[in-house]
Amino acid sequence: MNAILPRYSGTIGESVAHDAVEVEIMVDDTAAAVAPPAINAAATKTDGLGCHAGKTELSAAAKAAGKSEILDRYAADYPKGPHDQPQSMCPAFGSLRVGLRMRRTATILSGSACCVYGLTFTSHFYGARRSVGYVPFNSETLVTGKLFEDIREAVFKLADPALYDTIIITNLCVPTASGVPLDLLPDEINGVRIIGIDVPGFGVPTHAEAKDVLAAAMLEYARKEVEQGPVQAPRGGRSERPTVALVGEMFPADPVGIGMMLEPLGLAAGPVVPTREWRELYAAL
């Protein structure tokens, strides 16, 4: 996939509104069949410290809890440079708002209450007119593995295909450091895609990288779907010319300007990833 990286901008003021809906969902009995994951109890002692202290400890705890691979990947993909990590609010806001902007997409956060408070406050400050799901925990549910079961149950309850195409679950600092294994969640429930990502402040430098983490997870999922058979065409139909996908967020006029630059090359501007709708992802593959 070719990519053009635009300047960073954006609010979530154009979020698609969803009214809150009560849903009655059957919880799959197989939930009980999943073995409780190994949990790193030491990480619970540093609750909420990911963004201003204790990064080293949390990072070590996460590696001990089996998250080495993803943290090493983040470190390789997102080198921090001479200034380490800029002071900003929780990086996870970058991925949270991506989900909040997508149609028929539900988002669930798993993290300390103070982190979730800050993230949801900022989301609504920027106009996210829909709910952010939250699976709370305490030391006991974290240590015993009950948190993972709670997340799993929440996902099953929320996975109503009449309402959602996709559910995104995000591990914040403490659940990541504790090794809560979102990769053990089903890939799909009742036709609703389930995507779990780790976005710890001690592994993901800024909003931009957090957004990329989610965009990459969605593209990977979409790629597997394409490989399995026909998928929905983009809403506007397929382009007649080869397209260049645009990665990042842009001002509304950017794709137009980029498209004009691409035209002499016989190319067209493709979708802007992250997209506003799942089916648009296929055009970026």
Ligand code: SF4
């Ligand atoms: S999840 Fe975000 S707000 Fe919470 S400790 Fe980590 S970086 Fe800070």
